[in-house]
Amino acid sequence: MLQLPPATDGQIATINLFSARDQSWNRFWRMPQRSGTAELIIEQEQFAAQFCGDLEAFDRMETLVCELAALEPEAAPTFLIAAQVACATHRFSEARSSLQQAVAKGAAADATDRLALAIDQATGENLHRVLAARRERAAQPGSWGELIPLGALLADLGEFDEAERIYHQALQEYPDLSPFALAWLCFQLGMLWGETASEADPERAARWYRSAIDYLPGYVKARVHLAEILLDAQRHAEARALLEPVIQSVDPEVPWRLADEAACSGDSAREAQYLHTAHQGFETLLSKHLLAFADHGAAFYTGSGGDPVRAFDLAKLNLANRPTLRAFEQAYAAALNVDDIPAAIRLQEDARARWESIKAFQFSSLSAVGSAPTGQDNPSAV
Amino acid sequence: MSDHIDGPRSIGDPSIDLTDLFAFTSPENPARTVFAADVFPSAGANAMFSDAAYHAIVTRRVTVAGTGDQAKFQPGDQEIRFSFQFDRLQAQPGGAKPIQSGTCTLPDGQKLKLVCNDEKGASTPDGTFRVFVGLRSDPFLLAWIVAGKMRPFQNLLEHDNVLCIAIDFDTQKVLQPDKGSLFGVIAETTPIPKTGGFVGHSVPRYDWVGRPEQTNMRLNNPGLTGSEDVRDLWNQQTPFAISPKLMPVFRQRMVESLKNWDMRDDKADWSAAQLEASATVLLDDFMLIDVAKPTTDESFLEIEKSTLNGRPYETGGGRTINANDIDMLLTWMVNRDREALHGGAASATQPGSNTFPYFAPPNTQLQSLMQSVDLAASPEQVWAVVGVFGDLSWHPLVADVSLAGSGPMQLRTIETVDGKQIIERLTAEESSAYTYANVSGLGVSDYSGTLSVRPKGSGSTVLWRAQYLPDGQPDIIVKSILGALFKSGLESLKARFGAAK
Numbered sequence: 001m002l003q004l005p006p007a008t009d010g011q012i013a014t015i016n017l018f019s020a021r022d023q024s025w026n027r028f029w030r031m032p033q034r035s036g037t038a039e040l041i042i043e044q045e046q047f048a049a050q051f052c053g054d055l056e057a058f059d060r061m062e063t064l065v066c067e068l069a070a071l072e073p074e075a076a077p078t079f080l081i082a083a084q085v086a087c088a089t090h091r092f093s094e095a096r097s098s099l100q101q102a103v104a105k106g107a108a109a110d111a112t113d114r115l116a117l118a119i120d121q122a123t124g125e126n127l128h129r130v131l132a133a134r135r136e137r138a139a140q141p142g143s144w145g146e147l148i149p150l151g152a153l154l155a156d157l158g159e160f161d162e163a164e165r166i167y168h169q170a171l172q173e174y175p176d177l178s179p180f181a182l183a184w185l186c187f188q189l190g191m192l193w194g195e196t197a198s199e200a201d202p203e204r205a206a207r208w209y210r211s212a213i214d215y216l217p218g219y220v221k222a223r224v225h226l227a228e229i230l231l232d233a234q235r236h237a238e239a240r241a242l243l244e245p246v247i248q249s250v251d252p253e254v255p256w257r258l259a260d261e262a263a264c265s266g267d268s269a270r271e272a273q274y275l276h277t278a279h280q281g282f283e284t285l286l287s288k289h290l291l292a293f294a295d296h297g298a299a300f301y302t303g304s305g306g307d308p309v310r311a312f313d314l315a316k317l318n319l320a321n322r323p324t325l326r327a328f329e330q331a332y333a334a335a336l337n338v339d340d341i342p343a344a345i346r347l348q349e350d351a352r353a354r355w356e357s358i359k360a361f362q363f364s365s366l367s368a369v370g371s372a373p374t375g376q377d378n379p380s381a382v
Numbered sequence: 383m384s385d386h387i388d389g390p391r392s393i394g395d396p397s398i399d400l401t402d403l404f405a406f407t408s409p410e411n412p413a414r415t416v417f418a419a420d421v422f423p424s425a426g427a428n429a430m431f432s433d434a435a436y437h438a439i440v441t442r443r444v445t446v447a448g449t450g451d452q453a454k455f456q457p458g459d460q461e462i463r464f465s466f467q468f469d470r471l472q473a474q475p476g477g478a479k480p481i482q483s484g485t486c487t488l489p490d491g492q493k494l495k496l497v498c499n500d501e502k503g504a505s506t507p508d509g510t511f512r513v514f515v516g517l518r519s520d521p522f523l524l525a526w527i528v529a530g531k532m533r534p535f536q537n538l539l540e541h542d543n544v545l546c547i548a549i550d551f552d553t554q555k556v557l558q559p560d561k562g563s564l565f566g567v568i569a570e571t572t573p574i575p576k577t578g579g580f581v582g583h584s585v586p587r588y589d590w591v592g593r594p595e596q597t598n599m600r601l602n603n604p605g606l607t608g609s610e611d612v613r614d615l616w617n618q619q620t621p622f623a624i625s626p627k628l629m630p631v632f633r634q635r636m637v638e639s640l641k642n643w644d645m646r647d648d649k650a651d652w653s654a655a656q657l658e659a660s661a662t663v664l665l666d667d668f669m670l671i672d673v674a675k676p677t678t679d680e681s682f683l684e685i686e687k688s689t690l691n692g693r694p695y696e697t698g699g700g701r702t703i704n705a706n707d708i709d710m711l712l713t714w715m716v717n718r719d720r721e722a723l724h725g726g727a728a729s730a731t732q733p734g735s736n737t738f739p740y741f742a743p744p745n746t747q748l749q750s751l752m753q754s755v756d757l758a759a760s761p762e763q764v765w766a767v768v769g770v771f772g773d774l775s776w777h778p779l780v781a782d783v784s785l786a787g788s789g790p791m792q793l794r795t796i797e798t799v800d801g802k803q804i805i806e807r808l809t810a811e812e813s814s815a816y817t818y819a820n821v822s823g824l825g826v827s828d829y830s831g832t833l834s835v836r837p838k839g840s841g842s843t844v845l846w847r848a849q850y851l852p853d854g855q856p857d858i859i860v861k862s863i864l865g866a867l868f869k870s871g872l873e874s875l876k877a878r879f880g881a882a883k
Contacts, residue, residue: 006576008395008432009470012482016397019426019747026541026748027424029830029849034538035529063754066836066843070814142614175585176394177434177573287881288756 007179010216053220053249061085076105090291124324158360179215186212198363224253252281294318308337325355397432398571400591405671405700409736415553419569420544427747431468435571438465444566450692451659457622462489514739518546519732521703525725529604534726543744566668568621592667603639636661643715651718671700703734752847755872756882761842765835777871827853841882
């Protein structure tokens, strides 16, 4: 494994992020029309959501959009920020519409181009064009920040070796001291080896997730993913020790995985308590940001959430919103889980028509040639 | 904020982003000099220094190597360096705020242990050096909008804080001015070499600063539209030794920028030769201070200006905390001191003081609370219910409201269901929002609350927010009282109008 670049201690960086974010909000309420403040808040809130499990950040971002719409309804930054927030909460058609208005109002081309690429990438649209644009942007001087989305796209396309090479390049060329981007990179490498690559390597994935947590001890998503690997490896106590420090997070995946751990440990009272918390947490998130959490909800209800019908509904919703290969795979598994074989067959055919040309499809559960699914197919292999 | 958030790279970790550098004669003791640097633009109330970078203030002796259109300041080879390294946080018992320590390595190699935010600072046993590190009020005053047509504006840094490093030292012992009393000073943040060696690319430095606004106003003049951003390239340069290969790029940009500044008032006050000379001086980007002469709030840039004007300088130059340096800088660049330009504010949030550590205490950060609910009804329908300041009958925790007066300044006295009394005053009202102040009953001061209804999708969103300073009881108690009040009110609206789908 590479020696990792130095960074500011994660505890310091997190304290600095939260206190700077509060300062930014204070400034916004004091001088709402001051240029740059709203953009900074969006960046800080996205960091809080992504790296610290602060999912209420999405609500605050929505509030900001409403305030900007009331203050400067026709300004380019208002539309651009609305598009960013819609994209962050997976309301992609709304994001495209706001982005169009931002372009029409003269928003900076670099910002609108970047967001257009992010939307296309998230929805699986024009991926070869997106790849060409990502490569071009990453080749520009001073464009370190373009490497991570390029790596993520390559991984989605099944180009795992190149994705890993790009991530390693990003590690080697990191020009800053913020631990957030480094933790993200390590997390992406964990995802690559734990979930995306044709042959999963859980040990390798676990090492990367641990590195992400070393950079940012409060990185909830990295803890959850690592805990899943530990639970699969029957290392229950380690999984529990990993999750309990972040139980205060509003991310329902934490109590979900703790419920799984309790079930494995035979503690049914604790399992029921955590499942109840997880269920409430998912439903709260789904009631506020349905599209943003539809895939997470589907995963929960397919698993310990124990409601395969709801899981299939959410998976279909997610697929309609962004027909990526991963969304097809999830919907396919959910269809099999409710024994809806005709739907599974349709999904398989649609996925083949849309995704057969990319390398990742070869490794997909949907690619089995000529094999119509049966009720015996194992959804958990997806 | 001489170069707050001054490049895409700095946006990464704001705690290594240098904002300002100061150099002045100690107002406490004229035999001592103060060097100070600030990092972390708009730092929050709990801001801490990065433990992964060196923070340094460096000075070199400088000679005047030319005057008039040949003006040039030549730095010597020997540097005097004050270097700081900060530690990880130390947890405190009972959940108290963690403490950060650090070490200052002095020019003679002595190491001085520091505790952040200790107002007394730390001193060497002989008193030669005294050092403070910690959060302070941002002394910078930027009261201009300079993009497009220049116009005075309120101080954009009002109420902001920064992390400050201040060194107060015996001028004679440390700088030996008899060998030459003119010095150039810079501050920089640089990587700490990693034990074992990280295999990969390592940047030579993250940020550095000499005179104020080298990057954001001069090299990246917002008046030069379409120009490539050279700030990161500049920040990678070695102070006192800009790459000769890149110097033509920076020179061309600097001359274009200075020309643009000169013409901001549509009058040419600088000849081509003068602009070239000024570019030469400004590209040698270090803060000039003559420690044998006095510095004042007016002496900023006097050394450069006099030298460019072909005459001996008279003051110590430098930059004091209370110098209104942006007005002075803009006046010089725009009209060559023909007519003083004044921004929209005359002073920073808090002035610096005459006693160590000179920088004013941090501004108290207002606490914020905001909650919202998305409803299935139109903004008009919702506002008809919640938009009357004197009517809280929709709120389940309110037993009664009595109103005194009318229009702005009217008072409402709220009796809560558990017998508490809260008095609030209306401060502003618009079509779908009102703002009010708390008079009594919440244990807060400077309270500003706003209830607003905005359209959202086919329905509406109600936002209830407040900013305040806790006064008389801990913030956690205030937050829980206000939180319960806001939440129960907003939840009741969900029951009344239905939640947005």
